Amino acid sequence: EVQLLDSGGGLVQPGGSLRLSCAASGFTFNNYAMSWVRQAPGRGLEWVSAISASGGTTYYADSVKGRFTISKDNPKNTLYLQMNSLEGEDTAVYYCAKGGLSVADYFTYWGQGTLVIVSS
Amino acid sequence: DIQMTQSPSTLSASVGDRVTITCRASQSISSWLAWYQQKLGKAPKLLIYKASSLESGVPSRFSGRGSGTEFTLTISSLQPDDFATYYCQQYNSYSPWTFGQGTKVEIK
Numbered sequence: 001e002v003q004l005l006d007s008g009g010g011l012v013q014p015g016g017s018l019r020l021s022c023a024a025s026g027f028t029f030n031n032y033a034m035s036w037v038r039q040a041p042g043r044g045l046e047w048v049s050a051i052s053a054s055g056g057t058t059y060y061a062d063s064v065k066g067r068f069t070i071s072k073d074n075p076k077n078t079l080y081l082q083m084n085s086l087e088g089e090d091t092a093v094y095y096c097a098k099g100g101l102s103v104a105d106y107f108t109y110w111g112q113g114t115l116v117i118v119s120s
Numbered sequence: 121d122i123q124m125t126q127s128p129s130t131l132s133a134s135v136g137d138r139v140t141i142t143c144r145a146s147q148s149i150s151s152w153l154a155w156y157q158q159k160l161g162k163a164p165k166l167l168i169y170k171a172s173s174l175e176s177g178v179p180s181r182f183s184g185r186g187s188g189t190e191f192t193l194t195i196s197s198l199q200p201d202d203f204a205t206y207y208c209q210q211y212n213s214y215s216p217w218t219f220g221q222g223t224k225v226e227i228k
Contacts (some may be wrong), residue, residue: 035217044207044219044220044221044222045156045158045164045207045209045219045222046219047216047217047218047219050217059216061216062216095163095164104152104211104212104213105211106154106166106169106209106211107154107156107164107166107209108166108175109166110163110164110165111163112162112163113163
């Protein structure tokens with residue numbers, strides 16, 4: 001059974017940093033692209049970042065480019081999102097999502113989400 | 121970026137109704153479209169991929185159609201468990217992947 005366990009969210013001040021983690025199990029992690037998708041309170045879904053199966057290629061939404069870094073530790077079956085220079089607009093539930101064999105794919109499974117609140 | 125526009129934003133329906141949600145892309149995305157269901161406080165769940173392929177385990181009352189720029193999700197007979205928000209997502213061009221704004225299906 002595929003499981004994705006998001007963690008690392010919390011309350012952080014504007015300008016601060018946070019690292020999110022997503023522990024994956026139930027599938028061959030190093031064969032699949034992964035993404036982070038966020039949802040601000042009461043709003044829709046917004047794709048944030050994606051990484052290829054090998055971890056060698058990364059993609060970012062313009063809204064987070066230069067501030068967020070996605071990485072994938074295949075031996076540990078864990079996806080990360082390092083978030084720096086956080087802003088109020090980054091307040092959201094962050095979900096990790098399992099992609100396909102190709103990075104250009106839909107999202108088959110989602111984690112339960114972890115809440116990030118950026119506030120002073 | 122490819123923009124995805126869903127209609128309606130909210131849909132009021134009764135159990136047993138046939139409901140249809142429309143999703144339009146700002147440019148052709150072939151059949152690279154997925155549909156998700158999200159219940160309050162929960163993660164999205166994949167329903168349909170490649171515009172019309174039903175994800176394993178999803179009830180057959182859900183169906184998807186379309187190609188190019190216009191797509192529909194139909195629930196043939198609405199069940200109590202189906203009251204939720206539905207999102208379309210294009211994956212024709214990555215970076216960025218884009219979602220529709222969502223359609224909330226509520227009880228009439």
